Amino acid sequence: MIGVAGGGDSRGRVTVRDVALTFRRADGPLHALDGVSLDVAPGEVVALIGPNGSGKSTLLRVIAGLLAPDRGGVAVDDRPVTRPDPTVGLVFQEPRLLPWRSVAGNVRYPLELAGWSHARREARLEELLALVGLEGAAGVRPSQLSGGMRQRVALARALALQPRVLLLDEPFSALDALTRERLNVELLALWSRTATTGIVVTHSIPEAIFLADRVVVLSARPGRVLADLPVGLPRPRAMSTLDEAVVSPLARAVRAHLEPVAA
Amino acid sequence: MTRVGALTALAAFAVAVVAWKAIVVVGGLPPFILPPPEMVGARLAEAVAEGTITPHLRATIVEVLLGFAAGALVALVIGYGLARSALVERVLSPYLVAAQATPILALAPLFAIWFGPGLESKVLICALIVFFPVAISTMVGVRSVDAGLLELGRSLRATRFQVLTTLEIPAALPNILGGMRVGVTLAVVGAIVGEWAGAREGLGVLVNLARGSLFDIPLMFATLVTIAALGIVLYALVVLVERRLVGVR
Numbered sequence: 001m002i003g004v005a006g007g008g009d010s011r012g013r014v015t016v017r018d019v020a021l022t023f024r025r026a027d028g029p030l031h032a033l034d035g036v037s038l039d040v041a042p043g044e045v046v047a048l049i050g051p052n053g054s055g056k057s058t059l060l061r062v063i064a065g066l067l068a069p070d071r072g073g074v075a076v077d078d079r080p081v082t083r084p085d086p087t088v089g090l091v092f093q094e095p096r097l098l099p100w101r102s103v104a105g106n107v108r109y110p111l112e113l114a115g116w117s118h119a120r121r122e123a124r125l126e127e128l129l130a131l132v133g134l135e136g137a138a139g140v141r142p143s144q145l146s147g148g149m150r151q152r153v154a155l156a157r158a159l160a161l162q163p164r165v166l167l168l169d170e171p172f173s174a175l176d177a178l179t180r181e182r183l184n185v186e187l188l189a190l191w192s193r194t195a196t197t198g199i200v201v202t203h204s205i206p207e208a209i210f211l212a213d214r215v216v217v218l219s220a221r222p223g224r225v226l227a228d229l230p231v232g233l234p235r236p237r238a239m240s241t242l243d244e245a246v247v248s249p250l251a252r253a254v255r256a257h258l259e260p261v262a263a
Numbered sequence: 264m265t266r267v268g269a270l271t272a273l274a275a276f277a278v279a280v281v282a283w284k285a286i287v288v289v290g291g292l293p294p295f296i297l298p299p300p301e302m303v304g305a306r307l308a309e310a311v312a313e314g315t316i317t318p319h320l321r322a323t324i325v326e327v328l329l330g331f332a333a334g335a336l337v338a339l340v341i342g343y344g345l346a347r348s349a350l351v352e353r354v355l356s357p358y359l360v361a362a363q364a365t366p367i368l369a370l371a372p373l374f375a376i377w378f379g380p381g382l383e384s385k386v387l388i389c390a391l392i393v394f395f396p397v398a399i400s401t402m403v404g405v406r407s408v409d410a411g412l413l414e415l416g417r418s419l420r421a422t423r424f425q426v427l428t429t430l431e432i433p434a435a436l437p438n439i440l441g442g443m444r445v446g447v448t449l450a451v452v453g454a455i456v457g458e459w460a461g462a463r464e465g466l467g468v469l470v471n472l473a474r475g476s477l478f479d480i481p482l483m484f485a486t487l488v489t490i491a492a493l494g495i496v497l498y499a500l501v502v503l504v505e506r507r508l509v510g511v512r
C-alpha cells in the first residue's frame with residue numbers, strides 16, 4: 001500500500017522524526033521515548049508492538065498532539081503537529097464513552113464539538129452507525145452495552161470527522177478472544193473502505209500481522225524502534241490468511257526482537 | 264413514586280402517628296407537654312382555615328427559595344473554582360471552613376442587627392447555610408470528571424466552554440444535586456433560625472408566638488408539622504429534578 005498515488009488521495013502521511021520524551025516525575029525523570037523515527041505512508045497501516053511501558057501509548061499521544069516531545073517532532077501531511085487535530089481519530093484501550101449520553105449521543109459528540117449543523121450531523125450519524133453495525137442501538141446507554149459494542153461506539157466516534165489518520169491504542173485488548181477476532185476482521189474491512197492511515201498498538205503478534213502492512217517493534221523503556229518488518233500479505237485478508245506460509249517466519253522475526261526483553 | 268412505594272410511605276406515616284399517640288396515652292402527658300396527634304391535626308386545620316398559618320408559611324417559603332437560589336448559585340461558581348484552581352482552594356478554603364464552623368445560631372442575631380428584621384437577613388442566612396454543602400459537592404463533582412474523558416475532549420479540541428457544558432457539568436451533576444438535597448433542608452433550618460433572631464413574620468415567628476404570648480402548644484406543634492412538611496416538599500422537588508436531569512446512567 002506504500003506510495004498510493006498523489007493528489008487528493010494521499011492524505012494521512014505521518015512522519016515521526018527522532019522523538020524523545022521524558023516525564024518529570026516526583027521520583028525522578030522517566031525516559032519514555034528516546035529517538036523514535038517512523039514514516040507511515042498515506043493509507044498504510046502500521047502495528048506498534050513492544051513490552052509494557054515501552055512508550056507506545058506515549059508515542060500515540062505525541063502523534064495525536066496531546067503531548068509535546070522534548071526533542072524531535074511529528075508531522076501529518078508535512079504539517080507539524082503542535083496540538084490535537086480532530087482529523088486524527090483516536091481509539092483508546094477503554095471506550096471512554098460519556099455515560100450520560102446514548103450511543104447516538106456519543107457518536108455525534110465530535111460533530112457537535114465541531115459545530116456541524118443538525119441536518120449534516122444526523123446524516124453523518126446514520127452512516128457511522130451503519131458502518132460499525134450499531135443501527136439498532138442508537139438510543140441505548142453505554143452501560144447497557146457489551147464491551148465489544150462499546151468499542152464499536154468508540155470506533156464510530158473516532159471515524160466521525162473522517163480522519164486522515166486513525167490511532168488505536170490496544171483497542172480490543174480488554175475483549176474476549178472471539179469478539180476481538182470479529183472486530184479485527186471488521187476493522188480491516190473498514191480500513192479498506194475508508195483508506196485511512198492507521199497506527200495500531202497491540203500486544204498480539206498475530207493481530208499485528210493480520211491488521212498491518214508493517215510491524216514496528218519498540219524496545220523496552222526508553223522506547224526506540226528495534227525493527228520495522230513488512231508484512232507482505234495480500235489484501236483483502238481473512239482470518240485464514242494467518243495460516244499462510246509467510247506468517248510463521250514473520251511472527252518468529254517479530255518475537256525474536258521482543259524476546260530478549262521478555263527474558 | 265410507585266404504588267408500592269406510596270403505600271409503604273403511608274404505612275410508615277401511620278405507624279409514626281400511632282406511636283406518637285401511644286406515647287401521649289402511656290406517658291399520660293398533658294397537651295402542653297405533648298399534645299396528641301388528633302389535637303395537633305385539628306389545630307392545624309383550624310389555623311389554616313382562619314388564615315393564621317398561610318402568611319407565615321408564604322414568608323418562610325420566599326426566604327428559603329431566594330436564599331437557596333443565591334447560596335447555590337455562588338456555591339456553584341466558587342465550587343468550580345475550588346476544583347479547578349489550586350490557588351483558589353488554598354486562599355479560600357480556610358475561610359469557607361471557618362464560616363461553616365461558626366454556628367449560624369450565633370450569626371443570626373448579628374444579621375438581624377445589620378440588615379434589620381426584613382427579608383434580607385433571612386435570605387442571607389439561608390444562602391450562607393446552603394453555600395457550604397453545595398460548594399463542596401460541586402468541587403468533589405467537578406474533580407470526579409474522568410481524566411480519560413477530559414483527554415478525549417482535548418483530542419477533539421473542545422473549547423473551555425464545551426468542556427464545561429458537555430463534560431464537567433454532566434459529570435458533576437449527581438454530586439451537585441446531592442449537595443442541593445442537603446442544602447435545601449438546611450435552608451429551612453436557616454430561615455427558622457433567622458426568624459427567631461428577629462422577624463415580623465415566618466413560621467419561626469409563629470413558633471415563638473405559640474410558645475410565648477399565645478401559649479398555644481397545639482398551634483406550636485401544628486407549625487412544627489408545617490415546617491417539616493415544607494422541608495419534605497422541597498427535598499422531594501430536588502429529588503424530582505435529579506431524576507429528570509440525571510436519570511439512569
Ligand SMILES: Nc1ncnc2c1ncn2[C@@H]1O[C@H](COP(=O)(O)OP(=O)(O)O)[C@@H](O)[C@H]1O
Pocket residue numbers: 023024025030032050051052053054055056057058059221
Ligand atoms: N503522564 C505521565 N506521567 C508520568 N509518567 C508517565 C505518564 N504517562 C506514561 N508514563 C510512564 O511512561 C512509560 C511509558 O508509558 P506508556 O507510553 O503508557 O507505555 P506503553 O503504552 O508502551 O505500555 C511508563 O513507564 C509510564 O509509567
Ligand SMILES: [Mg+2]
Pocket residue numbers: 056057058169
Ligand atoms: Mg499503553
